[in-house]
Amino acid sequence: MSAPSPDSAMMARQSPPDGLCAVLFAHRGEVIRFLCARTGDPGEAEDVYQDLWIRLLHVRPGPIGNPRAYVFRAANNLVLDRRRAALRNRLRDGHWLAEEAPGDRHPEERADPAIAPDDALALQQELTLLRIAMAALPAGALRALRLHRIDGLSHAEVAATMQISRSGVEKHMAVAMKHLRRALANCGVGGAAASDDLERPGSGEPLVGCKDER
Amino acid sequence: MNDNLATEQAALDWQAQVQAGSVDWDAFTRWLEADRDHADAYDAVALSDALMADHRGALATVSQPSHRFWAWGTSGVLAASLAVAAWLGAPHAPAIDIHETQASVEQIALADGTHIALAPHSRLERDGTAMVLRGDAVFDVPHRPGREMVITAAGLKISDIGTRFEIRAAPDTARLTVTEGEVAVTGASLAQPVMLVAGRALLYEAGPARLSVAAAVPGAVGDWQSGHLTYRDAPLGLVVADLTRYGPQQVRMDAALATRRFSGTLLIDHGHAPARDLAQLMGLALRPDGDGDRLLPAGQR
Structure with missing residues (x-):
């Protein structure tokens, strides 16, 4: 494609941050192309690239066998971080888990939100989102998802446990992802095409009111 | 409909390669570029992966029917945890570790660095990172991303996120105080999960179905040890x-x-x-x- 990349073995022996920034710079075209494809938004791709540069300036990893792969993986993770932050913003703005009115049915008093750090509330909301999304899954997909992602079984082990074929497991997982994707998208996450949704102020609807476009 | 499943399957496959460190980033880029739907599908796979990993412990507890399984019985608890494990299809027999104190305190050190001070006249049953407590205990749990501990006490499920906290569990009341970090509390009779953060204390009374959260008394966690x-x-x-x-x-x-x-x-x-x-x-x-x-x-x- 372009000029030969720096001697990766030499790069691997360099531990100062310069090494990784040099690797990023050497592959900037490919990394930005990846980020454009990953985010669907050239502006965001540029932002992530800048963010990545700054982080690589300060990171001090041990010896790295494949610096180019490291840089791509870091870029991928940065996009994930942004998606997760956007989800949390959306959950917060949507007033999920609305304050309970004083009453007899479920009398609870939650921790004072003014004192609780953002992360604590965000984690709580994420967990609730997951629980409700998972509760809506078809039984087979839910079971495969639990066995694979929560109990940590491999596809082969899930297949043995559920007494179905590996391709059956893969189909269940795909069904699970399809549902989870919709549940996450309905709370504002879904890439640049849905970025307008992210800008819309939360409607304040409760989580169970998420539209299901089956 | 079939097309969508193919996209999801491909996205899952790419994620598996990313996680394994074996992905061809150029080929992955080309797949992402091929269709906007590909990128969106992968977005959801990566995000749901991260969320499930971080909330794994809390999700591991069976939610709706759980209050039947985790009832406050004397002999029912071990059988219940085995029943739950069987339902989840665990391929191995769970190892149940039981600690029970009389008049003195027991200090329990787990392999992952967790330390538990079990108060007198208390009982802790442990199956990996799932525990059932009767009585009181102080927990010091190092943070491990993706691994959560779940403690069942007095009808509540408490999941830690790497913390120092104390549980005092009686048959129909539970007190939970957090000194460091935060824990999530769920239960069959709670309308929604409660997150308890450092410096807060929770009191749950099963009889009147009342739960209240207030500032913790400074130094109260494990005060009985002093x-x-x-x-x-x-x-x-x-x-x-x-x-x-x-x-x-x-x-x-x-x-x-x-x-x-x-x-x-x-x-x-x-x-x-x-x-x-x-x-x-x-x-x-x-x-x-x-x-x-x-x-x-x-x-x-």
Whole structure:
């Protein structure tokens, strides 16, 4: 494609941050192309690239066998971080888990939100989102998802446990992802095409009111 | 519909390669570029992966039917945890580790660096990172991303996120105090999960189905390890239960005192008489009662 990349073995022996920034710079075209494809938004791709540069300036990893792969993986993770932050913003703005009115049915008093750090509330909301999304899954997909992602079984082990074929497991997982994707998208996450949704102020609807476009 | 499943399957496949460190980033880029739907599908796979990993422990507890399984029984608990494991299709037999104390404290150190101080007259059953507690314990849990501990006590499920916290579990009440970090609390009778953060204390009373959260008393977590018990506005019944557990002898309480609350510190070391101190502080009477004492409204005989 372009000029030969720096001697990766030499790069691997360099531990100062310069090494990784040099690797990023050497592959900037490919990394930005990846980020454009990953985010669907050239502006965001540029932002992530800048963010990545700054982080690589300060990171001090041990010896790295494949610096180019490291840089791509870091870029991928940065996009994930942004998606997760956007989800949390959306959950917060949507007033999920609305304050309970004083009453007899479920009398609870939650921790004072003014004192609780953002992360604590965000984690709580994420967990609730997951629980409700998972509760809506078809039984087979839910079971495969639990066995694979929560109990940590491999596809082969899930297949043995559920007494179905590996391709059956893969189909269940795909069904699970399809549902989870919709549940996450309905709370504002879904890439640049849905970025307008992210800008819309939360409607304040409760989580169970998420539209299901089956 | 089939097209969508193919996209999801491909996205899952790419994620598996990313996680394994074996992905061809150029080929992955080309797949992402091929269709906007590909990028969106992968977005959801990566995000749901991260969310499930971080909430794995809390998700591992079976939610709706769980209050049947995790009932407060004497013999039911171990059988229940095995039943749950069988339902989840665990390929191995779970190893149940049981700790039960009498008059002294037990210090439990787990391989992952977790430390648990189990109070007197308490019982902890452990199956990996799932535990059931009766009585009191102080937990020091190092943070491990993607691994969460779940503790069942008095009808609540408490999942830690790497913290220092204390649980005092009686059959129908639970007290939870967090010193560091935060824990998530769920339960069959809770409308929604509660997140308890450092410096907060939670009181759950199963009878009236009441849950309240307030500022924790500084230094109260594990205070019994230091020879004192400190309370702020605690229901008297809980103070009496603690005195029975940590004090020199059984203490009971007249039912008429059930609504009284106590704030203050009681010394429970050798040589002290905390029940007598409590009676004096609250203007109550204390009478011998069988193998212990009974707190009564003043003036009663």
